[in-house]
Amino acid sequence: MADIKILHNPRCSKSRETLKLLEDKGIAPEVIEYLKTPLTAAELRELYQQLGFSDVKQMMRVKEAEYQQAGLNAADTTDDQRFAAMVEYPKLLERPVVINGDKARIGRPPESVLEIL
Template sequence: MIKIYHNPRCGKSREGLAIVEESGLEFKVIKYLENRLSLAELTEIIELLGIEPIDLVRQNEPFWKENYKDKRISKAHIMKLMLSNPKLMERPIVVNRDKAVIGRPPENIKTIL
């Protein structure tokens, strides 16, 4: 089943959700701000995306810029920061079996549907 990690307040995330809905495929919406991810879930997402943890961070978020910009931070610490501050995660993220994409731009989602 397709999973979309979604923030309803984000326009890009809403656009991504519309693409998934239009696909006609079965999917599950995960509101990751309300239902925080576990370390195992975040690790799996990062592995499926084929990226480093820092690549999933919204580096223009004020919390990040004020506290971590231009600092060397371990991968483990970055992941802990995303788990405790899920607004730091890029969105939406769509997972379809063994593939995942960040929906920025939202059209990226079509590549795994």
């Protein structure tokens, strides 16, 4: 199960809980600290597909100040603008995200990632 990855923020309690949940299951995921190594727009688009969401906002932290400052809540905001904002402000990506092959889940609650393992 070496192909399992977690987009992790060690300062986030949910992220730490999700990583511990994986480790408790005997899984040693590749840990990607996405704030230090931000995803590209192409990687974010792929992640959006893996998550299976119908709206890019579902993978974003819409309560962050940067979301409001970038005007991302405007009705005419495009997906391209939202992906670009997540590249510029990686903290806008909802966390943690566990990726297993072509599927991904946000660990809120942490147990939700179990359905793709």
